[in-house]
Amino acid sequence: MSLISNISWRSMALWKRNRDVFLTTWKTNFLPPFLEPILYLVAMGLGFGALIEADIEYGGRSLEYIKFLAPGLVAISIMYGAFFECTYSSFVRMYYQKTFDAILATPLSLEDIIAGEILWGATKSFINATIVLGVIAAFGYAEFPGLLLIPLISFVGGLMFASLAMLFTALVPNMDSFNYPFFLLITPMFLFSGTFFPLNVLPEWGQQLAMTLPLTHISNMARDLSYNMMSAELAIGAAYVIALTAVCFLASAYLMKKRLVK
Amino acid sequence: MPAVRAEKLTKVFDDLRAVDAIDFEIGEGECFGFLGPNGAGKSTTMRMIHCASPITSGELDVLGMAVNGRCREIKAAIGVAPQENNLDPDFTVRRNLTVYGRYFGLPKEVLEERADRLLEFMQLTEKRDERIQDISGGMKRRLIIARAMMNDPRLLILDEPTTGLDPQARHLIWEKVRELKRKKVTVVLTTHYMDEAERLCDRLVIMDHGKIILEGRPRELIDQVIGTDVMEIDEPTDEMETYVKVRGWQYERTIDRMLIYTEEGQNVAAELKERFAMSYYLIRNATLEDVFLRTTGRALVE
Known part of the structure; x- marks a missing residue:
């Protein structure tokens, strides 16, 4: 497996490059993940939630709607953080800025570059999700000590979404084509992964379909940890995330090589 | 040991033989030119030398290392100034050098010291904190050459270093290349400007349709052919x-x-x-x- 053996510690140099760019504009980078969950909590939790009189049943617990919603916002930020970074931002670096070409003339291999980009994408998920987590924890919608594991989930989940995103980046002919994965994959996940409502309100087939979606597992894991619930979902979710990450990473490295090495 | 040695070097794209079984040898400390019309195979040859493009067949050794297998070591030892401007627009002039040097795993003090020295060498010290978008074409070319020297390379590849520059900028770059030659850095150059090749190259080849059709010292080639x-x-x-x-x-x-x-x-x-x-x-x-x-x-x- 030369795709694996070509990865080295040097990929961290690319990670540091992206970190440095991020830090030069840190003020604009930290504000959205801080404000966005507050907007959602107010609109969906307080506004929309006011219409929901009955408590939500989840894993044998009954919760008010806003508390059910809050961990879903963390999961969504994990998905968007890495997916945006490794689609639009990676594509700009690869296609318009020719950053990958420049770096390929240094001791980094293409696999190092892909790995560095994915590590950075996961870092973005980690940063955004940790900020969102801080906000919901401040409102008391996530509990200690379970919530302490959520940053770890956000990084691992970030690796998964970053690898998935990199797969599309290797394939799309131009930036507009990202509309397809966003419209066909990301938006349905945003809505139907147990983020805004519990999946048990769906018919059986709908629940099974939802379980195939990556975000469902991240959402379940974030929610179980927020409520200090040790469930089988944590193990199932971890296995799912690791497997999908491995497959997407290898496929994206292979396809990127095909695209860039001529 | 030659700096670069190619034997029956071939590159095939789908149905195009871009480089067709060429042989050449570049001596250490030499300035060696690749000339030829567009599509002759010069840039493809450059790309194979710096491991950006895998060879189809034949042999290619750079600094005594075979390109299939030892790419990382080769890339660590050579500098590449590509034809295309691929400076990092997210960083300032000086940051472009230090960030690039970091890809070579150089420690911070070395990065800082070399960046300042190379800015001085390429007469860019005044522009150190400018954004890439705000400097002229000539400055960008100089910065690309400075960047290629961040790892203190034994072999420097300059792919059309003066294309699109005004006479002042070209002369400045020529001066710097001659200075590098005096420091015994091997320089491999491609260019469309014959006066540039005549001034800078110790030896050169002219390529056409993927083959080397002429090889020698500029003066000798002129005497011989014309x-x-x-x-x-x-x-x-x-x-x-x-x-x-x-x-x-x-x-x-x-x-x-x-x-x-x-x-x-x-x-x-x-x-x-x-x-x-x-x-x-x-x-x-x-x-x-x-x-x-x-x-x-x-x-x-x-």
Whole structure:
């Protein structure tokens, strides 16, 4: 497996490059993940939630709607953080800025570059999700000590979404084509992964379909940890995330090589 | 040990033989040029030397290391100034150097020291904190060369280093390349400017259709292919051409000119002036451009 053996510690140099760019504009980078969950909590939790009189049943617990919603916002930020970074931002670096070409003339291999980009994408998920987590924890919608594991989930989940995103980046002919994965994959996940409502309100087939979606597992894991619930979902979710990450990473490295090495 | 050695080096894209079984050797400390029309295979050869493009067949050693297998080591030891501007627009001029150097795993102090030294060397110190978008084309080219030197390379690849630059900027870059030669850095250069190749290259090859069609020192190639002088005649007549042919002189006729290649321009001119009325002619020294056009043809390559 030369795709694996070509990865080295040097990929961290690319990670540091992206970190440095991020830090030069840190003020604009930290504000959205801080404000966005507050907007959602107010609109969906307080506004929309006011219409929901009955408590939500989840894993044998009954919760008010806003508390059910809050961990879903963390999961969504994990998905968007890495997916945006490794689609639009990676594509700009690869296609318009020719950053990958420049770096390929240094001791980094293409696999190092892909790995560095994915590590950075996961870092973005980690940063955004940790900020969102801080906000919901401040409102008391996530509990200690379970919530302490959520940053770890956000990084691992970030690796998964970053690898998935990199797969599309290797394939799309131009930036507009990202509309397809966003419209066909990301938006349905945003809505139907147990983020805004519990999946048990769906018919059986709908629940099974939802379980195939990556975000469902991240959402379940974030929610179980927020409520200090040790469930089988944590193990199932971890296995799912690791497997999908491995497959997407290898496929994206292979396809990127095909695209860039001529 | 040669700095670069190629044997039967070949690159095939789908159905195009971009580089077709070429052999060459570049000595250490030499400035070596690759000339040729667009699509001749120069850039592909460069890309194979710096491991950006895998070779199809043959052998290619860079600094004694084979390109298939030891790419990381080769890339760590050489510097590449690509044809395309791929500076990092997210960073300032100086940051471009330090961030690039970090890809080589250099420690911070070395990065800082080299960045300052190279900015000085390329006369960019004043622009150190400017954004890439705000500096001129000539400065970008100089910065790309400075960047290629961040790892203190033993071999420097310059792919069309002066394309699109004004005369001042070109002369500055030439000066710097000569300075590098004095420091015994091996320089591999591609260019479309024959005067540039003539000034800088110790040896060069002319490529066409993926093959090397000529190899040697610039001066020797001129003597060998053209001679010392070129006489250019405006609007020549057919009788004139017949006469030149009968005299056995080397010549070439283009749409509106005739070029006679000779060792004794003045005598040829005197002889022709006696027999024909010439509206305008000139005698000049033969240049590498004459060699280039004569060997690769005058047809436009698109």
